[in-house]
Amino acid sequence: MQSYNNRWITIFALVLGIIMVIPIYMMVLGSLRSAEHVFDITLLPTQFQLSNYQEVVASGFLRSVGNSLFISAAVTVIAMLFHAMSGYALARLNFPGRKYIFAWMLSTLMIPLAVIMIPLFMITKNLGMANSYVGLIVPSIFNAYGVFLFRQFYLNFPKELEEAAYMEGSSIAGTFFRIVLPLSKSVIIPLTVGFFLANWNAYLWPLIINQKEQLWVVQVALANAIGGGYTIPWNFVLAASVIAALPTMLLFFLLQRQIVDGIKMSGIK
């Protein structure tokens, strides 16, 4: 019975996996073909030309890759730090209105970005942050989900470790940075992955807050490659897409286990 079940689950998972992988495979095949043959349906590679990639590199697409790397990394690092701190404050420090602040933060989870897009744009622009890295980075930092996960983690954090540090002469901030933060890896790693990917894939906000071509992020650059003229250079777009997807896949293969743990964690808590 057990093995019977397992076999069907395996087959089901395999089919799902193939369905997921096919488009990626097609993308890689297409990126290696000339413009006329891009949409040939074949299972095996028919052409193997790297000229598409050369063209992508020559077009300056890599600059957008660099922008995305920088912005995603900056948002992630800053967000981890601030989310950890606010999660810790909400879990441990006693200050008036703590419950309400937390509830208010959580309520932002229910508001989609599209709803606040215009006011957010206006505020950011009035602060003089439009068309700059700051404008691309700062508004993306706050995320209630991250704060929430950190808070839940710190509610279960062994308090005696902190108390021991206080007795040894540590301040609240010192205890946080020396004891608490180094022991928060199990939240930080999955959240880092999630944040990095979310920012890497961000499209709408980078599109509207920035007009300068040299600040384009990957997704915006891709969209521009598609939307440029009467005929879409699909072979070029596919090669660019492969490059855009590379960091994502790399991250996934490197941190597969932690990502799964992270999903489990957010599912349980």
Added chain:
Amino acid sequence: MSNVTLNHVYKKYDQINAVKDFHLEIHDQEFLVLVGPSGCGKSTTLRMIAGLEEISSGDLYIDQVRVNDVSPKARDIAMVFQSYALYPHMTVYENMSFGLRLRKYPKTEIDQKVRAAASVLDLEPFLDRKPNALSGGQKQRVALGRAIVRKPKVFLMDEPLSNLDAKLRVQMRTEISRLHKQLGATVIYVTHDQTEALTMGDRIVVMKDGVVQQVGTPVEIYHNPTNRFVASFIGSPAINFIAGQLVTQGKQLYFNAGYISFPIPTGKAKQLLEQSLNGKEITLGIRPEAIYDDLAVIEATPKQTFLAEVEMVEHMGAEYYLYVRVNDQSSLTARVNARHHYQIGDNVKLAIDMNKAHFFDRKSDICLV
């Protein structure tokens, strides 16, 4: 000098009074043990002294300085936690040097102090290990080491041995006592184990429901308990209680429970009569070691003997704990030499040493004599 004074200290949580009117001066270099059942407020008291818990009312002095509003780090106190609370991401060396590094001691001095403490506690081979790679006893010693490197004024220990196995506990008991003498430090030690209290404490504070029941040396606490609770909490196996009445026959005062009746020795009788307790309902308390099965004792004090039926025998090696039932009325424990062989159901003759008896008021449970 490092004495700690608690002046009518209270701790109130929303509804409950966790600690009520704790009033005590703890002397320099004293080993003070707080003992009591779970939830009696021992940890709360300790944590107020540490500064981890706010004092609801009353004053706390360390070396004559009021420290109610002084942060833990400025109190110069070290604390050893029940869970050890070692930092898992730091090596033993880093754990032990944490406080010194925060205080910006020079590296060479830190090194010297840590190594000195490590050698006292036999921790040298483990200095580069992380806590996860240590046994419970080793972790315990690291926690002690972390406390002693700083040479603080006062050590606080909250049930530091309760996670160790029985043998290691006995070993660490002597080790902590030795450390205490070696360091000449003031130690406040929390435990719910009366054996630890009796063996380690210079003085013992017995607590119940947030209220101090008695403060005294182990000998005072054991031999002169102020009330029934202290008498029953301290001592193992526990003291026996028999409900009865004081009656006079002729000139002799007797303790009479109906099925047994023992004459009360002159000294104690006088004290009881002075409180005009003749005829009063009282509870007799007698420790298991004051009940004998020796023939010599039984023959010498025939009026203090009684017959009982053996319910259970616990073999403790050199002695037996004899659980007996008297006249189907009361169960008593006797602690006798392992000389005779007893079987369940045997009828035995036992003698009670009334000179060692305690008398408690039936209503207030206060010790009368």
